[in-house]
Amino acid sequence: MNTTLSKKRKIALSENDLILALRRKEKIGAEALYDMYSSSLYGIIYRVVQQEEIAEDLLQETFVKIWNSFNYFDSEKGRLFTWMVNIARNLSIDKIRSKDFRNNSKNQDIENTVNFIDEQRNTIINPDTLGVRDLVDKLKPDQKSILDLIYFRGYTHVEAAEELGIPLGTVKTRLRMGIITLRKYFN
Amino acid sequence: MEEVKSYIESGFLELYVIGDLNPSEKREVEEMAAQYPAIKTEFVEIQQALETYANTYAISPAEHLRERIINNLLTSVEDNNKEEETKIVALPSSNTSSFYKYAFAACLTLLVMSVAALFVLYTRLQDSNNQLASLQISNQSFSSRVNYMDKQLNESQQALSVLRNPEVKLIKLEATKAAPAGASMMIAFNPVKKQVMIDLSALEMPANDEQHQYQLWALVDGKPVDLGVFDKTKDKEGMKIMKAIGEVQAFAVTLEPRGGSINPTMDQLMVIGSI
Numbered sequence: 001m002n003t004t005l006s007k008k009r010k011i012a013l014s015e016n017d018l019i020l021a022l023r024r025k026e027k028i029g030a031e032a033l034y035d036m037y038s039s040s041l042y043g044i045i046y047r048v049v050q051q052e053e054i055a056e057d058l059l060q061e062t063f064v065k066i067w068n069s070f071n072y073f074d075s076e077k078g079r080l081f082t083w084m085v086n087i088a089r090n091l092s093i094d095k096i097r098s099k100d101f102r103n104n105s106k107n108q109d110i111e112n113t114v115n116f117i118d119e120q121r122n123t124i125i126n127p128d129t130l131g132v133r134d135l136v137d138k139l140k141p142d143q144k145s146i147l148d149l150i151y152f153r154g155y156t157h158v159e160a161a162e163e164l165g166i167p168l169g170t171v172k173t174r175l176r177m178g179i180i181t182l183r184k185y186f187n
Numbered sequence: 188m189e190e191v192k193s194y195i196e197s198g199f200l201e202l203y204v205i206g207d208l209n210p211s212e213k214r215e216v217e218e219m220a221a222q223y224p225a226i227k228t229e230f231v232e233i234q235q236a237l238e239t240y241a242n243t244y245a246i247s248p249a250e251h252l253r254e255r256i257i258n259n260l261l262t263s264v265e266d267n268n269k270e271e272e273t274k275i276v277a278l279p280s281s282n283t284s285s286f287y288k289y290a291f292a293a294c295l296t297l298l299v300m301s302v303a304a305l306f307v308l309y310t311r312l313q314d315s316n317n318q319l320a321s322l323q324i325s326n327q328s329f330s331s332r333v334n335y336m337d338k339q340l341n342e343s344q345q346a347l348s349v350l351r352n353p354e355v356k357l358i359k360l361e362a363t364k365a366a367p368a369g370a371s372m373m374i375a376f377n378p379v380k381k382q383v384m385i386d387l388s389a390l391e392m393p394a395n396d397e398q399h400q401y402q403l404w405a406l407v408d409g410k411p412v413d414l415g416v417f418d419k420t421k422d423k424e425g426m427k428i429m430k431a432i433g434e435v436q437a438f439a440v441t442l443e444p445r446g447g448s449i450n451p452t453m454d455q456l457m458v459i460g461s462i
Contacts, residue, residue, distance in 0.1 A: 027257075031257055033260075038252070039247045039248070040242050042247070042248040043242075046244075056249065059252065059256065060252070060255070064259060067260045076221075077217050078204075078234065079235070079238070085237075086206045089206065151205060156207065172198055176198045179233060179237065182240050183236040
């Protein structure tokens, strides 16, 4: 353990220790939860809502929900990170579908915005995904757009088919092919 | 193994990870993953792939958020829940409250308009009532005037009919020494119908006081017969009918105590006239 107590000290636990600490609602659990996952979750939220202030509120909401409903997490049924990502995604998608959000924000093109974000912000260098950015770009554009619509915008398959003007079956095929491509590069 | 392969290729595992399955479909995926290690492995790998994909977009949130969010988690779980609840409740309630605001304003406007209208109507009602009252008063004065004139007309007609009757004799009673000079009165006498009347329009007598009254006497064969009492009134119209008598030589009037006397007080003999 690091003996110099700096403000920037990040706490990391093994996944099992983290789950245990979260179940017991220990302080170290809250800190480790934030340090280990805030960047990933914030990135997802930001990609969905595309507004900094709203994204920060949603990040807090996401952590509160993870913290308070941690009893519902079952490691037998799925991975911790997938569970947390779905909470962040659902809260963000609910937000962009809410009336006041739609009234307050222009519909921006998702790709342009994401590129803009990447240019403006210091995207953290995640050792696990180092070099992966290039691979993401190797996704076929049609696979990537479906993945983004469904994963980040919360579109149903029917909505995605209407948006892209393609048959429902094609949406399902492309989505699956996109995930297979990702696995080929990532795993 | 065919079943496992076709299940993997069905795309359900991807949909599960993306969160696009209904609860019964989710349960099925979980059961299949628990039953077949190959499906479980596939399932985990899909999750890892999408996690990595999501991670490529990781952005560090602002520094100040760390303390705020961690404190938020540690301090009050209860408060957070409440905050969530009030947020959910706040939206519709703000809508309804603005509706009630407008409704209240509308009610208030209606109330003000109603009060104004009521005031105008009340003022007009007052005016009408005043007009009605003054009309009633003038109507009353007209009707009393009509009554008065009607009465005068009746009396005049009565007097006229008496005077026109050829059976009636008019006797003028002249002043005696006891009466003031110029005192006189007229008696209309109908011997056939035995009627005796005083013509009030020709009654020229001094006014009597409260204790005294004039008394009319008929002299029959030298004896006085009481024909009733009368007052000198302001009433100047009509005929006053006295007690009946058929045979008379003369009429006389004395001033007697109020109510009259059995015998005339001769030194108070005011007027006298013979037929």
